[in-house]
Amino acid sequence: MTSSAGQSPGQSIGQSTGQWVASLEDLAREALPEAVHRYFRQGSRDGLAAAEATAAWDTFRVLPRILRDVTEVDIAASALGTPVQTPIAVAPTTLQQAARPEGEVAMARAVADSGSLLVVSSNAGSSFTAIAATGVRWWLQAYLTADRSAILPLLERASEAGASAVVLTADTPVVATKYDVGPSVWETVDPSWLRGNHHDGRASVPGSEKATDLGPDDIGWLAAVTGLPVVVKGVLRADDARMCVDAGAAAVWVSNHGGRQLDRTTSTAHVLESIRAAVSAAAQVYVDGGVRHARHGFTALALGADLVFLGRLPLYALAVDGDLGVRRLLAEMDADLVETMRLAGCHDLASVTRDLLAEPAEPREPH
Numbered sequence: 188m189t190s191s192a193g194q195s196p197g198q199s200i201g202q203s204t205g206q207w208v209a210s211l212e213d214l215a216r217e218a219l220p221e222a223v224h225r226y227f228r229q230g231s232r233d234g235l236a237a238a239e240a241t242a243a244w245d246t247f248r249v250l251p252r253i254l255r256d257v258t259e260v261d262i263a264a265s266a267l268g269t270p271v272q273t274p275i276a277v278a279p280t281t282l283q284q285a286a287r288p289e290g291e292v293a294m295a296r297a298v299a300d301s302g303s304l305l306v307v308s309s310n311a312g313s314s315f316t317a318i319a320a321t322g323v324r325w326w327l328q329a330y331l332t333a334d335r336s337a338i339l340p341l342l343e344r345a346s347e348a349g350a351s352a353v354v355l356t357a358d359t360p361v362v363a364t365k366y367d368v369g370p371s372v373w374e375t376v377d378p379s380w381l382r383g384n385h386h387d388g389r390a391s392v393p394g395s396e397k398a399t400d401l402g403p404d405d406i407g408w409l410a411a412v413t414g415l416p417v418v419v420k421g422v423l424r425a426d427d428a429r430m431c432v433d434a435g436a437a438a439v440w441v442s443n444h445g446g447r448q449l450d451r452t453t454s455t456a457h458v459l460e461s462i463r464a465a466v467s468a469a470a471q472v473y474v475d476g477g478v479r480h481a482r483h484g485f486t487a488l489a490l491g492a493d494l495v496f497l498g499r500l501p502l503y504a505l506a507v508d509g510d511l512g513v514r515r516l517l518a519e520m521d522a523d524l525v526e527t528m529r530l531a532g533c534h535d536l537a538s539v540t541r542d543l544l545a546e547p548a549e550p551r552e553p554h
């Protein structure tokens with residue numbers, strides 16, 4: 188997407204750009220049953236990784252360039268070689284039908300209209316064909332199964348419906364413990380909102396439990412059985428990133444699962460740069476975790492991310508105003524990114540480089 192000075196996508200749609208995005212979690216709290224809101228928001232165990240993610244982006248400060256022509260600002264990006272209008276994309280999340288009855292389909296419609304990219308959870312309740320019918324550019328997120336053949340029908344269904352890459356989530360050999368005060372979401376939601384693309388629905392078939400023996404060979408296996416590029420999600424170490432790329436991954440996705448898997452993991456903002464440096468330029472590097480406005484995204488781009496993914500924010504926006512909410516969120520994020528780039532003296536994503544960031548500042552108490 189290219190924006191000319193004077194135009195500001197997002198400002199034409201009501202409340203000041205930014206304020207609405209900042210209030211999304213509170214608005215979602217009003218819109219959702221308590222157990223669902225808690226599930227969306229919570230981290231695992233003590234919630235430290237979830238709580239620290241946003242503050243980690245805020246430790247960086249910007250060294251803007253002056254005397255640069257920023258009349259035109261172009262935020263067009265590439266996702267595994269495919270052009271996308273923005274580097275801000277939507278991460279896979281479960282239970283979107285608990286946010287809105289149309290769930291993943293409403294999410295997909297909004298992402299399609301925004302020219303962004305959607306990653307669809309393998310646990311999605313809506314069918315891949317209904318999601319694809321929106322015209323959205325989408326990738327499948329997959330958990331591999333103990334018996335690898337148990338996942339093949341799902342992979343086939345996704346690839347037939349037009350998924351153009353597979354994201355292997357590698358940080359979930361088991362689902363981490365979360366503490367619930369009150370009924371857990373699983374006691375309250377409709378089981379059909381999950382696993383809509385599995386043959387077995389919710390029933391567990393032997394061998395269909397999550398694999399605990401994933402290895403680098405699974406990357407090549409996944410690429411071979413799907414014929415699609417593979418992205419590995421859940422990378423937090425430079426040596427693991429290198430291992431994934433050496434094993435054939437087209438991209439690595441720096442993530443701690445929104446602080447929902449191992450608690451006390453490092454924040455993604457603190458490891459992104461070393462991971463970018465560890466892998467060849469041919470591999471893309473993505474990041475998520477705690478991104479709550481596009482100034483965080485700008486920092487991520489400067490640290491070397493090719494795409495920046497949002498997890499909870501689109502879920503909240505979906506809960507608050509369905510596909511219109513997600514469209515508004517993505518428009519406001521793009522507008523925020525364009526403004527930040529213009530003020531920092533950047534006219535395209537290639538000009539958003541590491542020298543724009545001061546070393547991490549000491550955390551400060553807000554005044």
Ligand SMILES: Cc1cc2nc3c(=O)[nH]c(=O)nc-3n(C[C@H](O)[C@H](O)[C@H](O)COP(=O)(O)O)c2cc1C
Pocket residue numbers: 226227228240278279280281308309310328356420442443444445446447475476477478496497498499500
């Ligand atoms: C409610 C919820 C459900 C999620 N479900 C999945 C999932 O099915 N697969 C997956 O790989 N990640 C899942 N994630 C993790 C997100 O893809 C992403 O890594 C994380 O939410 C990013 O952090 P953020 O929410 O702070 O933006 C989920 C996150 C949330 C909040």
